[in-house]
Amino acid sequence: MKKAVIYARFSSHSQTEQSIEGQLRECYDFAKRSDITIVGEYIDRALTGTSDKRPQFLKMIDESKKKNFEYVLVYQLDRFARNRYDSANYKAKLKKNGVRVLSAKENITDDASGILVEGMLESMAEYYSAELSQKVKRGIKESLIKGNFIGGYGLLGYDTVDKKWTVNPLEAAVVKDIFTRYRSGEKAKDIINRLNSLGIKTKCGKKFTMSQFARIIRNEKYTGIVRTGETVYANVIPPIVDEKLFRECNIIMDSHKHKQRKNYNEQPYILSGKLFCGYCDSAITAETGTSKTGKVYHYYKCYGKKMKTTDCNKKPVSQEFIESLVFEATIKYVLTPKTIEKLAKLVTEKFNSEIAKPTALLSLEKELKEINKSIDGIMAAIENGIFTKTTKDRLLRLEAEQSELEAKISVEESRSVKPLEVNEVKKFMTYFAYMKFEKGEEKNEFINSFINRVILYDDKVIILYNSNDREVKRLTKKQLREAEAAENLEEIKENSPEPCEFKRVALGGEGEI
Template identity: 30%
Template structure:
């Protein structure tokens, strides 16, 4: 009996468990026909497939190493991954354990044609994801130019009505109270205490904290300014990076104001002074990579003790978790030193370079197969065109034949462009010498990490898959790396 694992996923808040149910139902019917025994379900809700940083997906891959099943069943390729590297990286890893992928709605076998089709579908899934992201951003920016709300939770003091922000007078009282007290010189602690004692709550119905007050007092929407894309974001540039976006969209007097300009200016001056005194902006190298053993992400934070000494840390988002905080310098230095040690070790370095080269070769094969498939399609179109020309010699040309020839020319032109794009992508794949040079550069950057935090962040994104903080150890999982690289063997 073949043991199967079933994986289901949806990525959007607009989707619901019905999407999961449909995927599972189809997978169970598929396994029943195949006479597979389902031994485990893995379900990720509201998780993107543009990377593999999904809790259940990672759990599934960990169980695969234990050889708990023989096959993983997905509904379609895009439920597995929309990132070419992640797809083939995990497929290569699973081959070591004799575990394969199968898809309910897509018949992909191990034949050359099947592998070519798999490569095309993976590329299409990745293209769709990137194109969709671009279209979503384009739509958001167009909404912003019309001063429409782009989704998410509105600021305290506002409700969304017909995609426009409207003042919620009950909540607005808390906003006015906070600004008035800050303009009078009251401390954050005093403002928090007063708001909480008065029974006011944040938009998410929680009590006020330093972070929520800080966000409130720095929000330009309260003076009527519509801002979209104020900071850069994404995996390589988290939204808390404080990096201003030069392409931000800004409209004055586009929102009903809750705070007058004079009060805003007074609060802003005090806020700027506070930022300068406390050196508020911090760099968190591991942001987006680091999580707690309980599964919750860890975020950066800072606090001053009674002696005025600043303590900067990463903390678990789950307040009930026993792991709590870990000093920023401690964990960052540990992760950087571990990676640097691996990159400088000749044996580990050679294995790393070989793995990266193997992945590049895999992509090269995919592009080659893709190009060959397109050329076959072009040859088929040429044969159709030849038959049409023969018909013209026999019967003369008609409007239908002329239109069909034009359509064939358009199809051939589109396919030729696809070949050009695939050829350019294949030519851009790095060779062994380039890989070695990149590793050299990365090792140098890590060695000089104090002076180049932005570059160090890029290196960490390149080689570190995830960092898990436990009560006694820190586990680091690497990309591209062989299984025998050290992972969390010591206590930082």
Template identity: 25%
Template sequence: MPAYRAAIYARFSSDQQRDASIEDQFRVCRQLAESKGWTIVRTFSDRAISGATQHRPQFQELLAEAKAGQFDIVISESLDRLSRDLEHIAGFAKTMTFLGIPIFTVAEGEISELHIGLKGTMSALYLKDLAQKTHRGLEGRIHQGKSAGGISYGYRVIRELLPDGSVTTGDRSIHPDEAAVIRRIFTDYAKGTSAQAIAKALNSEGIASPISGKGSGEWNPSTIAGNAKRGTGILNNEAYIGKLVWNRQRYLKNPETGKRQARLNPPDQWQYTDVPELRIINDDLWDAVKARQKAIRVKINPAGCLTAGLRPERARRPVYLFSGLVKCGCCGSSYTLINKTRYGCAAARNKGEAICTNRATILREDLEDRVITGLRDRLWPPKMVSAFADQYRKSYNSYAANVSAEREKAERKLAKTQSAIDQITKAVEEGMYHPSMIAKLTDHEATKKALEQELSSEPPAPTLRLHPSMSTRFKEHIHALSVALREDHLRAEAIEILRGLISEVRMVPDADARGGHQMELVGDLAGILQLSEGDRGKRQSIIAGGSVTLVAGVGFEPTTFRL
């Protein structure tokens, strides 16, 4: 054979293999070159990189130097060291053939098209079989309640020596310090704190993040919020409620980049395993977080349509206490900040007097103070709360009357159906059987079942409960709310509660009034009433009665509640 200039390529794919594997491959390849009289001019090696990808630094350098004519022949221990992908090895062989560079391996000798077809197919089947066996093994570990991959934040690995001398793998226990951080994250988020604000607070306190050993060690909002659909992020990790979810997604390699990309599996392929010993969060806190996430998604996409344009700005936290709630009492347009300190009608300023002539403005601090002070000082007197309760009773009684009427109608129809069934049954017992009776009996039984389901799904309206100390409770809660608005650690939750009670602040220009405006509050009657309930757990009467939105003050005073 000619005195070729030879290049050697070696590779191993697993971190668990030794670097000595590369030297072993180089040794046998050098022995082959010496036996053929070839001169080694270059060696290439990729460590701990799968042969399923061609995006290997040294492999790409091998291709570049081959095109530059730096050697005459390529040597490797076996064909699968060059690649385990049929398409890639065929492409590599085609390129080498075009360049006039033969491929030799210790295992197969000179590589031909037959080797490419057979060995390439065998390597591809090997990878597929390996993936299936790995998947099976991971599934078995999950069913045993063990970890099938990395360790989640909040847990630590348990290593125990077994009788046979081996060490346990996949066992975990709760990490107390990290579990406390997880509870804090869930609690703060449920109270209205954003993932970004939580991350900033954790970083400012120097609390180590889940990626402390892998990157900057800083908390990111994405680490906390993640992706609810894919189950990523601390707020979506169901292990924290004692449930392992496996096979939620799979990973595929992009053939162009070689990078793995996640693909969500159908829900019916997800597998669940209960691990109560790993529970960190109680169900109530978990449900509160899920409810807030859902509310944010609804704000972003109210229609819930995949084709609808998403509006992330709708879920953005309001900058000020009543941002977006202040309306012009003249035209109904929004009151917005016309400068850094004052609210004014947006329509009057942007669309002209043909739309609205209200040019009055008011200080933001003055508006906020008057609303909070008004709630605290004007709504609690007994005569107002009594009138409020009367208005609530009227709304509740209207709802209850509708429920009762529909229920009585269904009960009468059920009684009539049962009577028809009894008559047919009695006729059959007396020997008056006819085949048509079977069809009628079947229809009546189906009607009876549907009516019973309707009645069970729509229980009777509960008894209306109004706490006797409603006036005092209302005052206490409003006072506590006004205090919380001034406390940094409670402000986010307090703002969310207050904005949930007030749906609109109508600004009516009045030159003689304080700040040049009278104010009308539009609020959630049921929500305000809940503030005065003695037991916050007793909410059935509120929920069943519905949420009645009206001008706060209708029922409190003869006309409107103005501040």
């Protein structure tokens, strides 16, 4: 009696174990009718036939060398291989070992007509595989164009609602903050430590690591771009950061690839990039000095004076003194319950006013309303017995336009963000007001959150606080005069035609304010 092994496969999780059982049952019935003894089974689960990366299949091919069986029995030829090259290649290997492939479903003879039928069936299987691949790719493309989530890991800053990418405003603020801080020169390690100290988690609910930080900086999806292979789809996801910010951050990361690791225990200068000379408008930069006894001193010095590019005579100032002064002034004058309440309302109103329903969405909804009205009119005419070829063509055209508009509206809606609540902003600001800042990185986080720019004189300091962005702005002469003359925050906000948030603080004594 002839001996055979059965090879069975199902290619996706949408097929079930019943598929395998059905294939095996058909093969055993065929073997019984053909007086063939089954001596083994090789089964690959949830693997495609377009690749030879099928462990059980390859094991069967290898074990055919032992000549323990004369046939490989499959349910039908597309279970063996989905393209003619693989089929011919592996059949040749089996033939060399004295083994032939039989199909339980397709009764193929050994004569010339059988060879022709087998070739046609294999061609059809290959066509089906290629067509299915094209349909899958086409489906992915259409899903991406419509802004649909096509699977994979979640992304910090986004949620998926009804299979659409939607911006999570709180997470998006974290993402944008990461990019902004990194571009401003803050170290990746410091940003990561800040996030973890605040208890902010990744999308998977874990602490941030350097690799996760890099994945955020490198991820083009944050600019609205998705790549599949060599194809690029733009504006299919609501962007969180603009391309310029993304590009600049990646240039910084590229420049750090081959740099030697720096000592992270070095003294942090939390006002770096924010201090400016009130006399010559130069940046005030961090400096260190060593006394004869070997003691190291940390201070800030006018860069214009240091490089002798100006005639400035601004005196250096102790790092500890100026940082403490700015820190304590902010706590005392800005983060009061009254100010927090006021600022929380302003921030919420401004944010929510900017996320009002976009014009494009309003326009699309208006068009859809008109289309629906026209369709209702035609349906009413049909109900009254008026139905012609023109009516039919008109209805089909309107329904096509209706589907297209609904798809566009779905994309626009996915780009919308949720409004902020006043209490959310108040909690955020109150957290800073009552937090004990013992570590340098915690103070750095505080300064970056609130301080925009600090203008330093020998006898006073003007502090500008962040409003709706962190861009360091140059003061006009008029604003500078107003800041110097101001007695309090409210005076500037009420009297300046272009209000900035200033506080005039005198330097003196032991650094009291």
